[in-house]
Amino acid sequence: MTELCARCVLPSTFPNISFDAEGVCCFCARPETTHQNQFDARQRQEFEQIVHASKGRFAYDALCCYSGGKDSTYMLKMMVRDLGLNVLAFTLDNGFITEQSKQNIVKVVDMLAVDHLFFKPARAFMTRMYKEAVFGDLNQTRGNYITRISDICLSCISVVNTCAARLALSYRIPMIFAGFTPGQIPRAVIKNNHRFYRQTYQQHRDHWNARLGTQAEQYLDLPDDSFEIYQMSPYLVFEKSEAFILDEIRELGWVHPEQLDGCTSNCALNVVGNLCHEKKYGFHPYALELSKLIRKGLLTRDEALHKLTLQVEERAVEKTLIQLGVSRAAIEALGTRGNRTCAELSAA
């Protein structure tokens, strides 16, 4: 029987986990690094220095990866009103952004008076990528990602990151802001991450092109460019609770979309990514992120459990599955692989 950590929400099916006599998992029991406070202070200082140094150098100070969800909505507000940046907002429409979310996006960019671009990659490519990620071996060579993100989300965020970087390179925008939470990314400032994306594509090109066709290049590769870009994750230096964020974005007219799972506030595909992940690997793909937020005091265990267990109406899930061209039976069949550990999956 699956048990949960007594402090966070990691289950006994999570890879490499163990529990002490009090039922606390090994990840909660792990001490912070020796100089963590010093690192945190330096990170905040670096973040502020880069923001200051980047202002006014180019037509836009920063590109905002704006999904329309609550976190990126508040981030956009923070960028404009608190940091005083001239922002280009960018939304990658993955085909599953809800109508309410699209209305939110239009309202918010108008309220904040920022330039905004929607980009919708070809549906056929995105659908093929999602299916190859879930039912094929698209991401199998990408390290141990399954502990922190679903196959579908990993594929989608790869396209978002690459397209954002391409836009920043072409407009010469020195900072890309992303609304990652402290549970999703290890540091607030990453320099020239676009070179990592390029390197990743070069490393996996043959494998990815074989699964996705050469069109993969236009969504996952980047030009060799010496322009320097900082990827900024402000939630790692300005930690904000969900209640605070929701309160702050209400005045922009942001409305929480209905019929979404508890771990997204814009994407109808997320629930399918979660379902597939749980079937394939035996644990929820957001369990790690939410557990980190609990340890940081940004979320209670009950709030995290609520997010993980919030049910979406079956007809809403069915609608997404039809749009994706995947049957419920195909997802159920993923379970026949069993709840194997990461190591077993890797060896298979």
Added chain:
Amino acid sequence: MENTNNEYIQKILDYLRGSVLLNPADEIPLDRSLLEAGILDSYGIVDLLTFIEGEFGLAIPDEDITKEKMGSIRKMASYIGARRLVSA
């Protein structure tokens, strides 16, 4: 110096083995790029560098994040040793 570097190697290995970054069954090479070996992805590399900064009290400047200086666990340990020697 070599003993100290071995301690740094051990700390890095302990961190990696106790983390969620790789499969427990993975052999961890000491003299090869973890990225190129497919052991870690870009997230994993950033996470590991963050651990090194937090654990050893170092600020790693961007120009030091190169294959020559940080391209394997053994190189990372030598780098930590050299930086700590300078700041001692």
